[in-house]
Amino acid sequence: MNRHELILRAARTCMIEKGFHNASIKNIAACANVSAGLIYRYFENKDSIIEALVSDIVNNMKSHMDDKPRRDENQPLDIFQTSDFFADLQDNIFMLMDIASAATRNPRYKKLVVQAHNALQDDIVRREKQQHPEMDESIIRTRHYVITLLLDGVIVQCGRKGYVIDDELRQMINAIVHKLIHAK
Amino acid sequence: MNRHELILRAARTCMIEKGFHNASIKNIAACANVSAGLIYRYFENKDSIIEALVSDIVNNMKSHMDDKPRRDENQPLDIFQTSDFFADLQDNIFMLMDIASAATRNPRYKKLVVQAHNALQDDIVRREKQQHPEMDESIIRTRHYVITLLLDGVIVQCGRKGYVIDDELRQMINAIVHKLIHAK
């Protein structure tokens, strides 16, 4: 694995473990089995490590959505199976919490997060329109928005509860989204 | 106002303004018009200030709900008016973001937050049962859970977007919750 990737993974590990503010460059370096100075050969500063980390998550999400065939429309809905990025989401929860929190105060992070959010939203809406050409875009957008809120809520709850999306939670959300979609 | 309270308020102010990690003890002391050293007579360390702060928010929410009469069932639904703690929520968003994030890593915060969450949920469910004695408890719980998810989602979105619960957002959520409730 190349150094860039190596450091990024180490950073991810540290930040998941210790949180955004408490993962020091030295922590990351140690975790990557690399000297502290080397990190600055690959990243301009700590901020740009975060930036890369966020970009990675976003790209990961996008590629998940692009690669996998869409679910059979007749199958019972399972957004955790459907949106495959949920496999990763579990891992990313810690970071996303911190990043969302940091984005509250740091304009650079905020921009990143908002861009990522918009990019994902556009992507999702585009897909839905392909699948349901007859449906009004505003309805799609609204529906997506609700799902987004729910997912963000799930993330927060996961952080709160114990970091696991268990079956109970999974089924509950599915039911809600299902109802939500068919109510419209 | 006693010193304990005074310091806590100052801490709240600072943390809302500067965020969890960037509010220093000195900031708080200055804001409370108190010496930095004195803070350690009332709190063991910085963490326990935060702990107290979280407790405060939780208690605040509880008391809000206890004090205020419930809305007229025939009024159009507005959860931001209904759940009165939303008046505070706006102010607390910054802190809640940080706290949710910190709770991810700090078991003491987590315990606090989870307890609070459960207490609130029980409280709400109890009330709803009073109002809708005929309704199945599991439905009430589910409904509450969804609303919780949505609210957490709103908090995250607010952090992301620009810290304001504007009318558009407000109406959208209201519509969703309304639909949600009547769909069941």
Added chain:
Amino acid sequence: MNRHELILRAARTCMIEKGFHNASIKNIAACANVSAGLIYRYFENKDSIIEALVSDIVNNMKSHMDDKPRRDENQPLDIFQTSDFFADLQDNIFMLMDIASAATRNPRYKKLVVQAHNALQDDIVRREKQQHPEMDESIIRTRHYVITLLLDGVIVQCGRKGYVIDDELRQMINAIVHKLIHAK
């Protein structure tokens, strides 16, 4: 001695010994028998220590010139005795070298040094005019300018030779300045 003064003296000592760039905050702290952190209670940053140091030197020079009675006009000229600041100058040579050098690139230092220089020059010219009311100001200025050049030259030479203004050097300069003054 108060801490401010104490730290300043330590800084002076370190910078004389190790030079401007190589005197670290830790060096200074150790030399002052003080923790590194404490320095920042008394000075905003390293730069402002320098600033204070330069100001000190300038003020020292000025007060030397103000306090002491002027030489007897009939005595043989000895600028090293006359301008009493030369007692200090010896000590200050190292620092002045470094500062002049740093001023080459750092606009803030340059401003300081230039201001100091102008202040001293004005002071000297004013005095000379008192002593020689009949003399043309431009002549006084020119004469002072030459002396300044010579003194700066002496400083550099001292740095080069071995840090001592020995008798040979002293007499030589005196003779030159003497001739210079009487040639006009």
Added chain:
Amino acid sequence: MNRHELILRAARTCMIEKGFHNASIKNIAACANVSAGLIYRYFENKDSIIEALVSDIVNNMKSHMDDKPRRDENQPLDIFQTSDFFADLQDNIFMLMDIASAATRNPRYKKLVVQAHNALQDDIVRREKQQHPEMDESIIRTRHYVITLLLDGVIVQCGRKGYVIDDELRQMINAIVHKLIHAK
């Protein structure tokens, strides 16, 4: 051009531009279109680059004086034209400031500078004696010494004022030296 020379020139360029302490090995390497590591094949360390640089300047001065025919004795005196190394001096001022400063602390630099100074002085005196065989050597030495002081003073002033030897400064110095020479 051989590597040694190439690196040395790059070092000179960087140090003139950024100053003694702020010119990094990497800067120099980049400026020489050479890898950072290679520099250590030609120089033991950063200090010895500087040492070589000082030597170069000194040699340059010497060769300037050797190569060029002396001015016509009847021409009006212009030491900036006369002493041809003044063409370079302008460029070298930055470095000379730093070097003079560094020489204060570093014995190796000091030795170099003192030797150079003596060599130059001897060289100049020898020439002057050829031109003015009737003049007392001590007078020549003294005169040269004063000029040296003035030039060093000029260097310092240049650093202080704004790095340019402008016409005013030039004429003033010339007048002084002229008077100085004819007063004797």
Added chain:
DNA sequence: TATGAATGAGCATTCATTCAT
């Protein structure tokens, strides 16, 4: 010979915490 990745000591600065007063 030449590279540039890698090291690690060092720097200025911050801040939670302690403690003499």
Added chain:
DNA sequence: AATGAATGAATGCTCATTCAT
């Protein structure tokens, strides 16, 4: 009880120097 001077460990970052290739 209250102060705020003092501490010192920790942080992000730089850079001269080394060394495997």
